[in-house]
Amino acid sequence: METIKNYLENMFSHLPNTPEVQKAKYELYQMMEDKYNELIS
Numbered sequence: 001m002e003t004i005k006n007y008l009e010n011m012f013s014h015l016p017n018t019p020e021v022q023k024a025k026y027e028l029y030q031m032m033e034d035k036y037n038e039l040i041s
Contacts, residue, residue: 004032 008025015021 001033001036004029004036008032 008029012021012025
């Protein structure tokens, strides 16, 4: 999952580190991780 985390870090790097941004990044990470696990099952 490090690849997903790195991708999101790069995508959000130009945005301020606010609670809203952190929440959005976390939610996207969860969705991407779920989809990844669904695809490899």
